[in-house]
Amino acid sequence: MVLRSCWKSRHKTSSGHVHCWTRPGFAALLWLCLTHLGCGTGAVWETKKVVQKDAEFDVTYNETVTSDNQTIYAFNHTISRNKTEGVRVSVDVLSEGLESPILFVVRQKQAVLSFQVPLILRGLYQRKYPYAHVGRTLCQPPTRAASETQYFFVDVSTLSSLGTHYQLRVSRVDHFTLHTDKKFSFTASPSQPQYFKYVFPDGVDTVIVKVNSEMTFPCSVMSIQDILCPVYDLDNNVAFIGMYQTMTKKGAITVQRKDFPSNSFYVVVVVKTEDEACGGPLRFYPLRPDELIDAGNRSKAIDVVVSPAINSEVYVMGMLFCLGIFLSFYLLTFLVACLENKRMNKRREVLLNPADMSPAETASLLGKTPASPYEYGSIADNGSTLSSEAVTDSATSTDNNYGYMERSLDSVGRSRQESLSSVEEDDYDTLADIDSDKNIVRTKKFLCVSDLARKDKRILSKKYQIYFWNIATIAVFYALPVIQLVITYQTVVNVTGNQDICYYNFLCAHPLGALSAFNNILSNLGYVMLGLLFLLIVLKRDIVHNRALVRNDLNALECGIPKHFGLFYAMGTALMMEGLLSACYHVCPNYTNFQFDTSFMYMIAGLCMLKLYQKRHPDINASAYTAYACLAAVIFFSVLGVVFGRGNTVFWIVFSVIHILATLLLSTQLYYMGRWRLDSGILRRMVYVIYTDCIRQCSGPMYIDRMVLLVMGNIVNWSLAAYGLIEKPNDFASYLLAIAICNLLLYFAFYIIMKLRSGERIQCLPVVCILFTAVVWGFALFFFFQGLSTWQKTPAESREHNRDCILLSFFDDHDIWHFLSSIAMFGSFLVLLTMDDDLDTVQRDKIYVF
Secondary structure, eight states: OOOEEEEOOSOOOTTOOOOOOOOHHHHHHHHHHHIIIIIOTTOOOSEEEEEEEEOOTTOEEEEEEOTTEEEEEEEEEEEETTBOOEEEEEEEEOOSSOSSOEEEEEEOSSOEEEEEESEEEEOGGGOEEEESEEEEEOOOOOOSSSEEEEEEEEEEEEOOSSOEEEEEEEEEETTOEEOBTOOEEEEEBTTBOEEEEEEOOTTOOEEEEEEEOSOOOSOEEEEEEESOSSOOOSTTTGGGSSEEEEESSEEEEEEEGGGOTTSEEEEEEEEOSOSGGGTOOOOOOOOOTTOBOOOOOOOEEEEEEEEEOOOHHHHHHHHHHHHHHHHHHHHHHHHHHHHHHHHHHHHHHHHHOGGGSOHHHHHHHHTOOOSSTHHHHHHHHHTSSOOTGGGOOHHHHHHTTOOOOOOOHHHHHHHTTSOGGGOOTHHHHTSHHHHHHHHHHHTOSSOBGGGGOOSOHHHHHHHHHHHHHHHHHHHHHHHHHHHHHHHHHHHHHHHHOBTTSSOOOGGGOOOBTTBSOHHHHHTTHHHHHHHHHHHHHHHHHHHHHHHHHHTTOHHHHHBSSOOOOHHHHHHHHHHHHHHHHHHHHTTSOOTTSTHHHHHHHHHHHHHHHHHHHHHHOTTTSOOHHHHHHHHHHHHHHHHHHHHHOTTOHHHHHHHHHHHHHHHHHHHHHHHTTTOOOOSTTHHHHHHHHHIIIIIISOOOOSOHHHHHHHHHHHHHHHHHHHHHHHHOOSOHHHHHHHHHHHHHHHHHHHHHHHHHHTTOOOOHHHHHHHHHHHHHHHHHHHHHTTOSOOTTSOHHHHHTTOOOOOBTTTBOHHHHHHHHHHHHHHHHHHHHHHTTGGGTTSBGGGSBOO
16 A cells, blocks of 8 residues: 655745655654544545645635645734734535534644534533534734744645535734723624733733623623633633633623733633523433534624723722721710710719709709609609609509519628529529419519519529620631631632632622622621620620619619620620621622521521510520520521522421421410420310310400510411412522511510500610611611622522622622611610610519510
């Protein structure tokens, strides 16, 4: 067998003929290569005609190629160091029913690009999509010379014995370099990717590349790659290098000069073969081996614009603005404290010298309206702020079923000198007379605070301090692995360049160091600072109250709502932890770590409800262990719902049943003040109550106020359970948080209404806090529901909700939600702290329980 090769020299004779010569070594190598590609050992090639042509730009070459001939197109162009010019190769195959594809190899000085036509791209489940029209942009290697002429060659060959018609066109890309703030439009498809070069201008260290399209589908990928060859611009290799993200209508990547030593980069746009990655439908095709599927028209019109990002001055302005807002609350608190201290000094002077002021001025300073002139006499005589009502005979309380038990101040004073370690909470309840009495006291029709504040104050103080120490322990053990995990997330994003891992608002994500969205982290500072401020306010009140107890102040001992600050300390700590964990979540927000952002929200809502209940039920409030166990169960269901709840009917049925049963059990506990048992006789007792109260005689509920609250609470919770079962919302964590907030608002509204209905009044400071907090919550929720991103959808779909910054070119809508919600939570805490200050001079047997 004889193998010959005819090679066309670049030098032609005067007659135009080509000098040919035989190269046996080359022929043998070519035969081995063709055999390795699957041509078979039986294939015999008599001749292989290789033709080289000098080709020109912007000329369309219509040729035919077979296995017997190979064509090489030689191009040359001049490149310069100061001007970048792109070169694009476009190929069309005109023949149908090809037995073998055409192979195109582009040989450059420092790079080789090869592709076959029809181009076969793979999708899910190894589906194959052929493309007969292919367009590729050549990589442009940098040159050190001011001007240089470079050659490149396009080799065309095939293994098909039949003639295959093709069209080849090589053209220059006029707008290969992108300019700052100038929009450029182009069209791309899976077989015709596009990329362009951008050079950082002087004085610009960070830019944001925005890619937009009016078309949702086909799904596409935008990538930022360094100026290196090869450029990865196909669906199956675009993720190999650089930063990339999928997109439908919007895409944005912030690029920093420090990450690109050449001070330039490529913007690569690739259209995917399928839309599943962007949340689109996956068309059904029969899966047959080696079957080619027509993908149809997948061209997409795209706009790209590169804009300078913010500079360091905007960063500094944003940080100063954030600090200034929350430090102003410290200043305002200091001013209010000074005014309050001045008012208290005047009040003390009034108590020491009541004859120097008129009764109206005295009442004004004391913050009350006198019922009669005799009230001031009682103040002067007793040397305290107790009114004549506060020292009425205990028989009056008995007539009104208040059951107030008088205690000697001497015995109270002595008891406070005992060691806390020698007293336990159960010591009080183990006395036989108290065990028999508390069932009577707690089931009276009309209760007052003195009935539910009979336990030793030191015991309850120790009990409620456990709330603070437990949440501090939980915070440490919870926060440490969270911080470690989000650091790992950020590292993975930075190393792999996969921008689909985290659900940022990419149009307003300002990097700082290794962090991709520093502004979303900074805006959580308010939770921490205002939580710390609230702890300082509570500490001041705690110190003042303890000093009053030490000097046996009658108001502190026997008047007002019992002061227990453990839950307040826990609330302040929870607010600080909410800020820390929300910041951790926003390092890389996605559905796997969303519970970081919501866990302490559940705790805050639960602690606020417990504090409201504790105000008038201090003896029977839940212990810290029970409360945190219930909150742990809530967080457990939150995780289950996020992982398994999407569209899972079985999960929603189970959760709705548990929700309704928990509502009924809690309602029973609250209605009977804990004086009931869940045992084997519960059904028998329920039937007996229904028979005696509903069938034998129709009697109304004994505790009407409590019944009204619980009926409303059951209606709300049953409605929420039905909504969840019917709609099955994808965002289960937010649904669970909505349940907690609805119950908290319902209880708070009930508390305010009952307080006013009982003849109590709300002082000026809590009224201002309530109004201010309501307004701030309204604005906060408005910004919360803007929805700049959502991990319920694919990353590409989430980016459709992205918006530009709206405050100082640094903060977006969600950052403003952080600002306002932290202020609103702080205001809500102040409402709980100051709401019952009007009762500080009222004896506890005059304060109703509701």
